[in-house]
Amino acid sequence: MQDEAWDEEQKHFQAVLKAWSDYLPYSLHVNNGRRQSLYALPQAHQALLQGLQAPVPVPINGVPVQRGFRAKLNEIDDRIRRNADVLEQMAHFCRSFLGILDESQLAEGANSASNKVSERDQDRVRTAIKQMARDWGAQGAAERARVYQPIIEAVVRRRPPSHTEPVRVLVPGAGLGRLAFDFAQQGYCTQGNEFSYFMLIPAHFLLNCTQVVHEHTLFPYVHSGSNWHTSSDMLQPVRVPDVLPSTLDENSDFSMVAGEFLEVYGKEEERGAWDVVATCYFIDTAKNVLRYLEVINAVLPIGGLWVNAGPLLWHFEHEPDTSVELTLEEVLELLPHFGFKLEEQRILEPQTYTGIPNSMLSHQYTPVFWVGRKVRDQGRAPVV
Structure with missing residues (x-):
């Protein structure tokens, strides 16, 4: 029974790390859905959104101010990637957390179709x-x-x-x-x-x-x-x-x-x-x-x-x-x-x-x- 409980603990921990590693593709996919919605609009409406003058903040000093709806979506992609960088550091540091998981187990779990990350976990x-x-x-x-x-x-x-x-x-x-x-x-x-x-x-x-x-x-x-x-x-x-x-x-x-x-x-x-x-x-x-x-x-x-x-x-x-x-x-x-x-x-x-x-x-x-x-x-x- 103790071994079974430990196996379940490993699976639980593995599933959480999988959710961490899937954050980037999942979140970029969601933001890309916003682009698809933009491109589904009439051309005249797309032009109006692209012509918006409200400034879009950029993360690096010295970069010219960006404007327009597509620029905002690009900056959202950038922030998602920056979040993912921190999450990856976190996952890497914690893969030995409690001695539960090694890299080979993580790779095996990541390749398993049954380990698809749910919306709830994201x-x-x-x-x-x-x-x-x-x-x-x-x-x-x-x-x-x-x-x-x-x-x-x-x-x-x-x-x-x-x-x-x-x-x-x-x-x-x-x-x-x-x-x-x-x-x-x-x-x-x-x-x-x-x-x-x-x-x-x-x-x-x-x-x-x-x-x-x-x-x-x-x-x-x-x-x-x-x-x-x-x-x-x-x-x-x-x-x-x-x-x-x-x-x-x-x-x-x-x-x-x-x-x-x-x-x-x-x-x-x-x-x-x-x-x-x-x-x-x-x-x-x-x-x-x-x-x-x-x-x-x-x-x-x-x-x-x-x-x-x-x-x-x-x-x-x-x-x-x-x-x-x-x-x-x-x-x-x-x-x-x-x-x-x-x-x-x-x-x-x-x-x-x-x-x-x-x-x-x-x-x-x-x-x-x-x-x-x-x-x-x-x-x-x-x-x-």
Whole structure:
């Protein structure tokens, strides 16, 4: 069984790297569809679009300003290629990630017709690029502050970092690791946990393969032509990371752990191992949030803190898997049953998540924020 699980892990990792490597042809193909739509127009309409005087930004200083719709499509191709260069660096660096995959396996997988990358996986790649802008770009600083800062401040007030008795903070659903990194910068012993390789690969790359601030340039917003004021907005660059991970104090205890939260932290050795659990946009990733509550209770000692912020966008609501969707009122009612006493609860200001600067469209959440203190142990319900 262990060998079978390892084989499945290899296949999963291989599929994600395949999605990374297919980003370039897939995205260029999509942009070429825009050209085909242009060429399908009447000649008079093509001439009008080509005669547009709105400037199209070019990436190299000294190049004359380009104008016209075809010039914009050419510049989109350029940004896609530049994104692909960073993704290829990322894939190359991470092919030995966890010792799962070698080059021959990747080549074999790439040549397999059954490994065709789905639109869903390509969307995950595009989401990962936007997530890098949110978590590790200066453009994402304001968005991060609206939700990360309340979490960090709540922990600092109640359990300030200590050199004599280290405070251990667990960040489940850590994504690209920025919140966990920020806790480590504050002086906490911090561990981030993430399940998705679409997040783990860029997190591993940015945390371990970065020599200077702003080393990598991405263009996260070129994949949709809708709701832009200008071409410059659509083609804007984001340079990551905005802080150098290696600047952490050499004595810092900071790690990222790959794996599904319930499996990794539901083990007996994790019982009472963490002083604080910090969850951000995480609890709605559960198929059964009550299991999450059981494990969060288990990893904390009596008096331990659970700080949470996020909406309730239940990720599996429209999937064939079993999923239980609860209202905020129902979740809050459950907390005492799972051994938590609320010390603070409020609704945070409206905020975006991987929002697009200068877009004409904005989706906003009004996340709930709470601080719960564990007051008693709660056992786990038996598996059906």
